[in-house]
Amino acid sequence: MISSLLQVDTEDVWTWTPDPVEGYTVRVAYRTIIDRTPPTNIVPAALLWRKDVPVKVSVFPWRLFRHRLPSKTNLFRRGIIPSEAQLCISGCGQQESETHLFLSCTLFGHIWQLIRNWLGVYSADPGNIVDHFHQFGTSSGYGKLRCSLKHLIWFATVWEIWKERNDRIFRGQERSHYQMLEAIKLLSFWWFKVKFTVFPYCFHDWC
Incomplete structure (x- = not known):
């Protein structure tokens, strides 16, 4: 969810991919984890x-x-x-x-x-x-x-x-x-x- 991109003559930056505009927040991180939780309607x-x-x-x-x-x-x-x-x-x-x-x-x-x-x-x-x-x-x-x-x-x-x-x-x-x-x-x-x-x-x- 965090990506880095190295380029010549460009400042190195880290990007929070779920919200690249506002960046990392606890709220967005929590929502991302919940959204990736396996569905409960599946029986093992x-x-x-x-x-x-x-x-x-x-x-x-x-x-x-x-x-x-x-x-x-x-x-x-x-x-x-x-x-x-x-x-x-x-x-x-x-x-x-x-x-x-x-x-x-x-x-x-x-x-x-x-x-x-x-x-x-x-x-x-x-x-x-x-x-x-x-x-x-x-x-x-x-x-x-x-x-x-x-x-x-x-x-x-x-x-x-x-x-x-x-x-x-x-x-x-x-x-x-x-x-x-x-x-x-x-x-x-x-x-x-x-x-x-x-x-x-x-x-x-x-x-």
Whole structure:
């Protein structure tokens, strides 16, 4: 950000490139640092590509974070479905964007409250999916194992929400909130046992 230029018969000068007119100021330096901070909507690859979950499950949140799922609003933007077909399958009357489906839908979004009750964690949900992922992983502490476990449960939850959405659209099949909760518990239990083969607890203890 500071440059020098050496020329014959010319006085040597230093130039503060972010503001070559007024020169260096703390305000401009601070703004420059903030502007160069990596965006917060990026999830590190190490948190996505896990050996304890199927590859298709790791690909799923990768697509979700980048708005590449075939949600109804995305299908409408691509000209695949008409405007009137964008409504959420839950019957809530809202358009099915990814944020709506996974966080704010009165049907699917309620799953997070059940998950928090199960884990004994109490917090408000952010309105952004990436922020929700980060907060969910650290909502009860920043220990590495604890965060990894919470993120694993987060993966299982969004996966089951998407499966339920597809079953309702394409198969006409529905599960209750508590049936979905039990499916999330079972799925995360088996994934966790993949990571820790000497896991000392049975499924009943896990629940």
